[in-house]
Amino acid sequence: MEKIDQAFLKSFMKAWIQFHRAPHQLKKRADDCLKPSAFILLSILHGEEEPKMLSVSELSKILQVTSPTVTQLVTQLENNNLVERKINPSDRRAILVKLTEQGIQLVDQQRNKFLDSMKGLIEYLGVDESKKLTELMNRTVQYFQQQRS
Template sequence: MNRPKAWHPHEMPTLLINRLSRALLKPVDDRLREVGISTSQLPVLVALKDGSKRTQKELAELAGVEQPSMAQLLGRMERDNLIVREASPTDRRSSLVSLTEHAHQLLEPGRVVLREIDQDVCVVLSREEKELLVGLLQRLIKNLAAEGNTLA
């Protein structure tokens, strides 16, 4: 009779990444909330930080979420004075989303929070180890994206 292979989840990179992600979610969200933003808003803030205007569909694709989820997120961001919508000059059915001045003022404090958390968590890594980890994670993300996985 064949014995099943030993189960060692603590040695599986994907499960460890998932565990780390879950462990970081609350502290990151708590610290960003103090600034006035949330983790779920980061893809929109990053996509629009340079002053560009994008459609809801573009933002949903960039964030890797479905349109209804993006619509809800943008509704909350509009309520919180983080984004404004204006009619698209080329398509009457869609609007263009951009950041408000208020949102632009929150970007640097948000970056400070994210840098501090990154430094706190990665303090146990040497510069070389951190660079290696970043490279490996980027390769995994690229692999998922190449497979058409919406997680990337």
């Protein structure tokens, strides 16, 4: 096993901490109608190809937060007519969360705004380096997912 240089460890840690504060800057740039956490939850429901319905439990697993956290967020979004709760016919303990038409439109809008603000960064880094960053971020996420199981 390769010995890790202590100085590198420290610089990695510093970069990690600073990088994770980056959403701060991003947040200040966008005229968001959605709180960050709401945007993420709606994006998950939106899916890649077509909207899907997920239970509170499923959402809590994907988001890595507890059910009460999801419940509260869903309640707010339901109040704003962005999602609706459906009873799951095959298990009446569970409820399914579904995007409304309004929710679909809003998350589309917000996605485009987010993507626009990302473009500046990608141009700054260059496309190849951005792809590398994407790959490394995905692998890091995989590492933590693997650690949990």
